[in-house]
Amino acid sequence: MSTSAGFVALIGEPNAGKSTLTNRMVGAKVSIVTHKVQTTRARIRGVAMEGEAQLVFVDTPGLFRPRRRLDRAMVAAAWGGAADADVIVLLIEAHRGITPGVEAILDGLDKLPKGRKVALAINKIDRVESPVLLSLTDEMNKRFPFEETFMISAEKGHGVQALRSWLAEQMPEGPWLYPEDQIADLPMRMIAAEITREKLTLRLHQELPYQLTVETEHWEERKDGSARIDQMVYVSRDGHKGIVLGKKGETIKAVSKAAREELEEFLGRKVHLFLQVKLRENWLEEAERYSEMGLDFKDGNA
Numbered sequence: 001m002s003t004s005a006g007f008v009a010l011i012g013e014p015n016a017g018k019s020t021l022t023n024r025m026v027g028a029k030v031s032i033v034t035h036k037v038q039t040t041r042a043r044i045r046g047v048a049m050e051g052e053a054q055l056v057f058v059d060t061p062g063l064f065r066p067r068r069r070l071d072r073a074m075v076a077a078a079w080g081g082a083a084d085a086d087v088i089v090l091l092i093e094a095h096r097g098i099t100p101g102v103e104a105i106l107d108g109l110d111k112l113p114k115g116r117k118v119a120l121a122i123n124k125i126d127r128v129e130s131p132v133l134l135s136l137t138d139e140m141n142k143r144f145p146f147e148e149t150f151m152i153s154a155e156k157g158h159g160v161q162a163l164r165s166w167l168a169e170q171m172p173e174g175p176w177l178y179p180e181d182q183i184a185d186l187p188m189r190m191i192a193a194e195i196t197r198e199k200l201t202l203r204l205h206q207e208l209p210y211q212l213t214v215e216t217e218h219w220e221e222r223k224d225g226s227a228r229i230d231q232m233v234y235v236s237r238d239g240h241k242g243i244v245l246g247k248k249g250e251t252i253k254a255v256s257k258a259a260r261e262e263l264e265e266f267l268g269r270k271v272h273l274f275l276q277v278k279l280r281e282n283w284l285e286e287a288e289r290y291s292e293m294g295l296d297f298k299d300g301n302a
Ligand SMILES: Nc1nc2c(ncn2[C@@H]2O[C@H](COP(=O)(O)OP(=O)(O)OP(=O)(O)O)[C@@H](O)[C@H]2O)c(=O)[nH]1
Pocket: 012, 013, 014, 015, 016, 017, 018, 019, 020, 021, 035, 123, 124, 125, 126, 127, 152, 153, 154, 155, 156
């Protein structure tokens, strides 16, 4: 059997159950990524394997309420992220039905390029009786031509396997996007990088060099129960290094402290965090390569 792999964009209103569903699919707690800073076009929530298929779940934060100009740019980017995915899953809450928020998403779906595969997942079915579900399914499918409708309870696990199997069948043939041996600790490494990136963003405000990435390069479990984490902050221009470091290294020290504290809280143990800042000039080209894969690691200063 040949391998397949692709991106699944989970969209839905806040609280629809996207994190709970991802955790179910991936089988581990991975999607704790904070949403305070909604700058990425698509971030990875988790990677799941189903037979020979690899499913990479991406999140497209900020599909809602474009009040200000910046918000509008973010909404556009969020939809871009969804459009890049191989399959889109719209998650709605059974007991809330077609809310104004769901309407707004449906309007967005209507505007997507034709031929996008979109499935509907009605979540929290444990909270309603079946007639409600049937009429909701009916109404939603009249409103948009969903490929499939799944009735699930992300929390209790009902219907999740059917959705997973279907998603696996939709993935295009090709090599896996993540090597198998990296999947296990990938979420943790990414979460750790995300935490540091968030602290950098909070600390730097407008000064933020907009082409900046954080990667977890090394993760070592120590015998005393603590973890040593080495991360690299990549900047695309030499001049940005100074901004990230700050006067006498003050900025990077404060960022490192804040990130370490959050990591310790998250992991529930002591963390030794080492940050380095490095210039990566060809980073823009790499970023373009990522966006071809449906990812965008750029910190867009939209
Ligand atoms: N009853 C019930 N509750 C659920 C179900 N799935 C998720 N929830 C609950 O719904 C709430 C929101 O779930 P999340 O997974 O955090 O929702 P989310 O879409 O990731 O939210 P954001 O990260 O804010 O976008 C949590 O309290 C979950 O426990 C379900 O199948 N049934």
